[in-house]
Amino acid sequence: MEKLVKNMKAGVKHQILLGVTGAGKTFVMSNVIERIQKPVLIISHNKTLAAQTYQEFKEFFPKNAIHYFVSYYDYYQPEAYIPQTDTYIEKDAKINEEIDRLRHAATQDLLTRDDIIIIASVSCIYNIGSPEAYQQVSLEIKPGQKIKRKDFLKNLCSLQYQRNDIDFKPGTFRVRGNIVDIYLVTGKEILRIEFFGDEIVKLLISRPDFDSKFNILNSKFQLYPAHFWVTPQEKLALSIGNIKLELQDQLKKLKREKKLLEAQRLEQRTNYDLEMLKETGYCHGVENYSRHLEFRKPGQAPYTLIEYFPEDFLIFIDESHMTLPQLHGMAKQDRARKETLIEYGFRLPSAIDNRPLTFKEFEKRINQAIYVSATPAEEERKKTLQQDRGKKYIVEQLIRPTGLLEPSVEIRPTKNQVKDLISEIKKKTAKSQRALVLTLTKRLAEALSDYLAEEGIKTHYLHSEIKTLERPQILKDLREGKYEVLVGINLLREGLDLPEVALVAILDADKEGFLRNETTLIQTMGRAARHQAGQVILYADKITKSMAAAIQEVLRRRKIQEKYNKLHNITPQPIIKEIREWPFLVKEKEITSEFWVIRDTKLLEKEMREAAKNLDFERAAEIRDLIRKTK
Missing domain, CATH: 3.40.50.300 (P-loop containing nucleotide triphosphate hydrolases)
Structure with a gap:
């Protein structure tokens, strides 16, 4: 630990922590973090290891912002086209909402806190949108703020929060008279806004537990978008205009090449997406237009989780002999698939810039890195040698505190x-x-x-x-x-x-x-x-x-x-480690529709009658069924 910290303070960029299994590498990492007092990104090569590391750091740093950032797909089939069989495979994915909430919690704390440690998989080098835009479109809410309720609800929709008065869940809001409840996309809290006329008179906050009470919030509150790709409304029209210009250029190119079917396909698909963007600010596959939405130049690196960190931060590459090869290969695989989609009219050429970082781009973003492995590969060893005339910055950790031996x-x-x-x-x-x-x-x-x-x-x-x-x-x-x-x-x-x-x-x-x-x-x-x-x-x-x-x-x-x-006269001792729940597997009890039936039965009965009066019988029946569950 002393060597690692000393080298960091001396400005050493690349180091290796060579530690055997059970020697306490995670403990050493946590002590280094405690000593340097910087935001930290720990990259693991698989989600299982990332989950375990997340749990350990939650125990080491109970008061800090510890977050888990991995791919939110339970299942993912990327969009692809096979020319040999004329087979188009549409993107098919099942998003894990729990992990999506954890990702949003990570990025939001990165923008507001310094005492943060994020444990991520290699998916952290994929495009998630600009942190500047993410912060720019966020909504500042405070008591005494003058705003019409109608305009406030419109702002919520522009942040991709969806109104849902029945199935209240993260990323939605509901309206009851002068009260607007927002279930934050992080899943951690519910924000209640009370209006009086065109003024916000009170902010309250609550945990999403069954019996949790609302507490008054006297300070302002920053509400972040429910999705990563949200473009400020004033810039969206310009982005759409740029997409249309690219579409016209690509259509001319395809027609010159006698690819009429491809041109028709591209025009139809792109115009549909543009209409959705214009009306809702979002569309299926919006990330493929990210270059225009973020006003990036062709070939410019995408915005990833790393862009949300300040310049002076530390990266641990956990099990580096496995993680570095994954970081190397991602961009090449992604590009090969996208080029086929572009050639056959399924995507605009700019879609190629919706990609992970190349390894060179990733390296440029490294401020200081420690490669952690029991078996560091040649690449990590070379990095430590190249920086200081062949001097090795390898710290070996072969002795276990328990005295346990290799098997x-x-x-x-x-x-x-x-x-x-x-x-x-x-x-x-x-x-x-x-x-x-x-x-x-x-x-x-x-x-x-x-x-x-x-x-x-x-x-x-x-x-x-x-x-x-x-x-x-x-x-x-x-x-x-x-x-x-x-x-x-x-x-x-x-x-x-x-x-x-x-x-x-x-x-x-x-x-x-x-x-x-x-x-x-x-x-x-x-x-x-x-x-x-x-x-x-x-x-x-x-x-x-x-x-x-x-x-x-x-x-x-x-x-x-x-x-x-x-x-040292040491007798090997067994490791006795408490078996604990994985923090993000213990799901918080969410406020469900049934809970609100219990609290607001009379209000719901009134809404049911109003829905029936307005001939909205489907909604009236839904409310009726909810009321029956409590009787």
């Missing part, structure tokens, strides 16, 4: 490997210990999980098709004993804090490749290093170069640890 490693033949595996698992579970099993494919993971269950072993599989917010729950269930074994492929590697795991079994360890290279093997073996009886079994018929190198490195570390323990 023992043995190689067993693949013949009857499943039978042998079951025998070993039962030995561990008899002692209330847990096990992780690594396979090569999702199909095999699921099949093996089913087979183990048939053998009476409580098991579950964990792979990329498991929903984001379900993965932490499965890991929690493993720790609590609901499951004794988890079977996975690549998610059971870096950073998972599972002190109950005493066995890691790697099937087909001699199948050389990405899932069985030196780095992966070291990381996977490390999952057993948090237990006194940590054991790794590699099922293989030959010893590959990767296996030999991984085993050699684990033994090197173990010898250093044994020597240190002997010198």
Whole structure:
């Protein structure tokens, strides 16, 4: 920690924290943060690890703004076109509203607080819109403010808040006489505005709990948009005009090339989107027009989460050997898909600028970075060397506070490997210990999980098709004993804090490749290093170069640890860690429509009669059904 902080104060831009599993890398990171007092971005390579890191930092910094920023898609099929089969694949996505709320909470606190730590996945380098525009369109509300209620409601709609007097949820507002309730998009609070004539006379704030009371707010309140891409109304007309000009140029080009079908398709799709933008300020796929809405030049880098940070901030690249390759590859993949859509008239050329940052653009935005990994790759090592005449800025952390050693490693033949595996698992579970099993494919993971269950072993599989917010729950269930074994492929590697795991079994360890290279093997073996009886079994018929190198490195570390323990008379102690709820899995009780029936039955009965009087029988029936639920 001292070395890292000293180097940072000396202006060192790139450092490596090489720490073994269970050595307390997260604790060191938190102490560095406490010492430097800067906003911090921690980038993880998968959502599961990000969730665990988020939980740990919530414990380390209970009074700070700790946020979780990952992709909000439970399912995502990007827009694409396959020319060979003339197949257009429309964008299809299922947005997780809980994660969307967490993303908004993160960006809003970035604009208003300095004591902030954001734990993000690599999705943080994707375009989310300009922070200046996001702040510019926000609405300042204060007691005594002169504004007509009608104009105020219009402003709410321009911020993409939707009126919904029945299904009150984040991102909506409702109106009852002179009272306007706004359920903030962050999901944290409900803002109540009381009008008297054309004046706001009172602001009140409440938690979205069933029995929470409203408290008077004497200060002003800044209301941010419900969506990231919101263009100020006075600039929207100019943006639409620029889109129309680009459309005309592209139509001429397509017609010159005799692509009449493509021209017709592009004109129809774009004009529909423009009409939606004009009427509502928003449209499906609005991000594809972000270059015009943000007035960026062609090729100019998009606005990402990083733009919401001040200039002087710190980045931790967690498990950098995995995270950096992901950051490298995103822009190229996105560009290839977009170019096909543009060529065949599905999108305007400017859509290519709705993209993630290139790696060079990302590097330019780094103020200071610490690469955290038990197995740093060549790229991180080169970065630390290049900055100061070959001097290495690598801080090793091989000793665990508990004295725990690297796990023992043995190689067993693949013949009857499943039978042998079951025998070993039962030995561990008899002692209330847990096990992780690594396979090569999702199909095999699921099949093996089913087979183990048939053998009476409580098991579950964990792979990329498991929903984001379900993965932490499965890991929690493993720790609590609901499951004794988890079977996975690549998610059971870096950073998972599972002190109950005493066995890691790697099937087909001699199948050389990405899932069985030196780095992966070291990381996977490390999952057993948090237990006194940590054991790794590699099922293989030959010893590959990767296996030999991984085993050699684990033994090197173990010898250093044994020597240190002997010198300081340390006896390895087990890790006892409390099993806690994942903060964002404990959903706050939202104020539902039923709650308002209980409180305002008479008011709703009046509204029901008014709706029926106005021949709005569908609305009247909805209100009637809500009232019946309380009787």
